[in-house]
Amino acid sequence: MSTVSELFGSLVFDERVMKARLPGNIYYSLKQTIRQGKSLDLSVANAVATAMRDWAVEKGATHFTHWFQPMTGITAEKHDSFISPSPDGGVIMDFSGKELIKGEPDASSFPSGGLRATFEARGYTAWDPTSFAFIKGKTLCIPTAFCSYSGEALDLKTPLLRSMEALNKQAIRILKLFGHNDVTQVTASVGPEQEYFLVDRKLYEKRPDLIFTGRTLFGAKPPKGQEMEDHYFASIKPRVQAFMDDLNEELWKLGILAKTEHNEVAPAQHELAPIYSTANIATDHNQLTMEMMQKVAAKHGLVCLFHEKPFAGVNGSGKHNNWSISTNTGINLLSPGETPHENAQFLLFLVAVIKAVDDYQDLLRMSVATAGNDHRLGANEAPPAVVSIFLGDELTGILESIEKEVPYNGKEKVVMKLGVHALPRFTRDTTDRNRTSPFAFTGNKFEFRMLGSSNSIAGPNTILNAAVADTLRIFADELEGAEDFNGALQKLIQRTITAHKRIIFNGNGYDDAWIKEATEKRGLLNLRTTPDCIPAMLEKKNMDMLTGMKVFTVSELRSRYEIMMENYCKTLRIEANTMVDMVTKGILPAVEAYAADTAACAAAKKSLIPNLSCEYEISLVTRLSNLVDSIRKKTDELQQILISLHDAENATAEAFLIRDKVLPKMAELRAVCDEAETVTAKKYWPYPTYSDLLFGVY
Numbered sequence: 183m184s185t186v187s188e189l190f191g192s193l194v195f196d197e198r199v200m201k202a203r204l205p206g207n208i209y210y211s212l213k214q215t216i217r218q219g220k221s222l223d224l225s226v227a228n229a230v231a232t233a234m235r236d237w238a239v240e241k242g243a244t245h246f247t248h249w250f251q252p253m254t255g256i257t258a259e260k261h262d263s264f265i266s267p268s269p270d271g272g273v274i275m276d277f278s279g280k281e282l283i284k285g286e287p288d289a290s291s292f293p294s295g296g297l298r299a300t301f302e303a304r305g306y307t308a309w310d311p312t313s314f315a316f317i318k319g320k321t322l323c324i325p326t327a328f329c330s331y332s333g334e335a336l337d338l339k340t341p342l343l344r345s346m347e348a349l350n351k352q353a354i355r356i357l358k359l360f361g362h363n364d365v366t367q368v369t370a371s372v373g374p375e376q377e378y379f380l381v382d383r384k385l386y387e388k389r390p391d392l393i394f395t396g397r398t399l400f401g402a403k404p405p406k407g408q409e410m411e412d413h414y415f416a417s418i419k420p421r422v423q424a425f426m427d428d429l430n431e432e433l434w435k436l437g438i439l440a441k442t443e444h445n446e447v448a449p450a451q452h453e454l455a456p457i458y459s460t461a462n463i464a465t466d467h468n469q470l471t472m473e474m475m476q477k478v479a480a481k482h483g484l485v486c487l488f489h490e491k492p493f494a495g496v497n498g499s500g501k502h503n504n505w506s507i508s509t510n511t512g513i514n515l516l517s518p519g520e521t522p523h524e525n526a527q528f529l530l531f532l533v534a535v536i537k538a539v540d541d542y543q544d545l546l547r548m549s550v551a552t553a554g555n556d557h558r559l560g561a562n563e564a565p566p567a568v569v570s571i572f573l574g575d576e577l578t579g580i581l582e583s584i585e586k587e588v589p590y591n592g593k594e595k596v597v598m599k600l601g602v603h604a605l606p607r608f609t610r611d612t613t614d615r616n617r618t619s620p621f622a623f624t625g626n627k628f629e630f631r632m633l634g635s636s637n638s639i640a641g642p643n644t645i646l647n648a649a650v651a652d653t654l655r656i657f658a659d660e661l662e663g664a665e666d667f668n669g670a671l672q673k674l675i676q677r678t679i680t681a682h683k684r685i686i687f688n689g690n691g692y693d694d695a696w697i698k699e700a701t702e703k704r705g706l707l708n709l710r711t712t713p714d715c716i717p718a719m720l721e722k723k724n725m726d727m728l729t730g731m732k733v734f735t736v737s738e739l740r741s742r743y744e745i746m747m748e749n750y751c752k753t754l755r756i757e758a759n760t761m762v763d764m765v766t767k768g769i770l771p772a773v774e775a776y777a778a779d780t781a782a783c784a785a786a787k788k789s790l791i792p793n794l795s796c797e798y799e800i801s802l803v804t805r806l807s808n809l810v811d812s813i814r815k816k817t818d819e820l821q822q823i824l825i826s827l828h829d830a831e832n833a834t835a836e837a838f839l840i841r842d843k844v845l846p847k848m849a850e851l852r853a854v855c856d857e858a859e860t861v862t863a864k865k866y867w868p869y870p871t872y873s874d875l876l877f878g879v880y
């Protein structure tokens with residue numbers, strides 16, 4: 183058994199390996215490429231490819247793949263073997279610089295939202311040297327971006343990389359104004375906290391709804407749910423602990439800094455948090471983490487559920503996206519400093535984030551919108567669908583003092599003047615442990631808490647980086663021309679606070695009164711469902727910002743709009759069809775069988791003892807028969823609605839029809855089926871129950 187430090191990164195072609203295996207000049211050029219995005223010439227690529235191949239083959243790899251993140255939200259790979267024929271009839275293990283830099287997977291079966299006409303079905307993948315190559319199984323995986331031949335992004339990573347570049351460029355402009363001429367790179371860092379459920383594989387396999395949709399479409403409430411609040415941070419059950427131990431080891435080998443793990447609020451729910459890294463690497467690592475969780479779970483006879491709401495009536499799962507920006511010289515730009523000068527800089531970045539979140543609430547909400555996440559946001563367990571920022575009372579008080587030039591209500595009672603006064607030391611506010619804020623400042627980072635557990639973190643971070651970059655651009659444009667920098671800075675910050683303080687809310691986000699105040703008094707958006715959110719992508723102000731920051735082109739945005747609408751429709755059509763199938767093949771026959779056996783029992787008893795009343799059997803059979811009728815009726819109605827979807831003009835029209843007609847009918851059908859479950863004897867019920875699933879792992 184090797185130690186963690188020997189294990190860590192042992193399957194990653196990281197800087198340690200590069201340094202050990204590459205000639206000095208090659209290592210230096212590659213590092214320039216990684217650090218500064220310089221392009222790589224073919225001779226360097228060839229040398230890197232050779233070293234990578236030798237290293238991978240020594241570790242037992244036989245294949246390589248360009249690993250990418252198409253808009254399905256999961257990762258894709260196509261394996262090619264290293265084998266190449268040699269003249270003597272044998273084979274050599276071959277891998278060229280060209281193969282490292284560029285791949286050509288057949289792209290026609292990945293979603294493109296019309297971007298890629300079929301005559302140019304091929305897209306290409308391009309090596310992203312900022313994320314290290316790694317070995318999975320027997321395959322060397324090379325992280326890549328995926329584009330069409332006309333250069334349009336067909337993946338989630340390309341826009342993310344572009345947004346990081348935009349943020350880098352604009353933040354450096356601001357830092358120059360503060361005299362940081364030594365800063366050559368600014369990066370967004372992310373630490374995503376991942377929630378998930380673990381269920382027993384044998385039980386999972388008996389639930390078509392879990393298999394096809396990732397969530398239970400039926401299931402009466404168990405006698406015990408999460409009301410005892412005895413799961414959160416409770417000691418971890420042995421089988422789960424064994425899974426976590428194994429998982430940590432696999433993640434460490436891949437250089438993933440899995441750090442904390444604990445039980446979550448709901449029974450069978452858990453969380454894993456890594457140590458943060460650059461937004462790009464964090465995205466790759468989060469995808470890999472989810473994949474490893476599935477693999478390791480399978481080894482332990484478990485299944486890992488990433489759906490946002492696998493079980494009705496208990497908490498769903500999300501992902502907390504901890505985000506900050508920092509320089510290559512080691513300054514966290516969201517960390518309050520010690521001197522008045524540092525404070526002024528911190529406050530400028532702080533208000534930039536505040537303005538960006540207020541101006542692009544709709545895009546941020548859109549970036550986390552999926553059919554699954556619609557079950558959480560606004561359902562009093564995750565943040566509401568209204569975007570707002572938590573700063574804590576102290577920081578809010580400081581901003582107010584700056585804005586209104588009134589004494590800050592702290593010990594010193596001074597009017598906060600930028601560049602003159604040091605910020606009063608404020609303690610990190612811990613009152614927000616209720617997690618009701620969608621976007622919380624937590625001392626030196628923001629925690630965006632609206633992400634669903636199955637979301638790729640690429641999309642939300644792309645929007646966040648782009649929106650903050652654009653705000654910094656506006657600030658830099660204004661400040662670069664200023665004669666009196668401190669005066670201009672003070673005015674800019676004051677003006678920004680006045681214009682955007684409506685987005686700051688430190689209270690309880692679950693409170694109905696907040697939703698009313700947010701929408702009626704403050705004019706904040708309440709985009710409740712996915713079809714409400716998607717159109718934000720095509721709004722002029724948003725398209726201008728995203729194209730201006732060169733994060734998306736107009737056609738990329740249009741194609742993503744189509745893909746999101748289609749995904750929403752597909753997801754819910756599959757759910758509705760699965761329901762119909764389970765009712766027809768499982769639930770109705772089961773309830774019927776129980777009714778028939780009960781009736782037969784009454785008949786038998788009566789033939790033996792004619793004057794028995796058989797009241798129990800008769801009332802039960804009546805109730806079961808009525809339930810059967812109503813299940814049948816609602817299933818027919820659901821099927822009729824599904825047929826009528828064919829008449830929808832386009833995906834947008836269909837999405838709204840599904841939301842307004844299909845979802846309510848599914849809820850009605852579920853209600854009668856769940857009632858039937860509560861009156862049907864267990865041995866007749868065809869599916870594992872909530873009690874089995876939620877309390878089945880120990």
Ligand code: ADP
Pocket residue numbers: 371372373374375455456457458504505506507514624626627
């Ligand atoms: P909390 O308890 O407030 O959630 P933690 O220290 O547990 O905070 O961190 C949660 C996640 O935030 C972890 O993934 C951690 O690595 C990440 N994180 C911590 N500091 C930063 C930062 N400056 N930028 C981005 N992520 C961070």
Ligand code: MG
Pocket residue numbers: 375502629
């Ligand atoms: Mg947290």
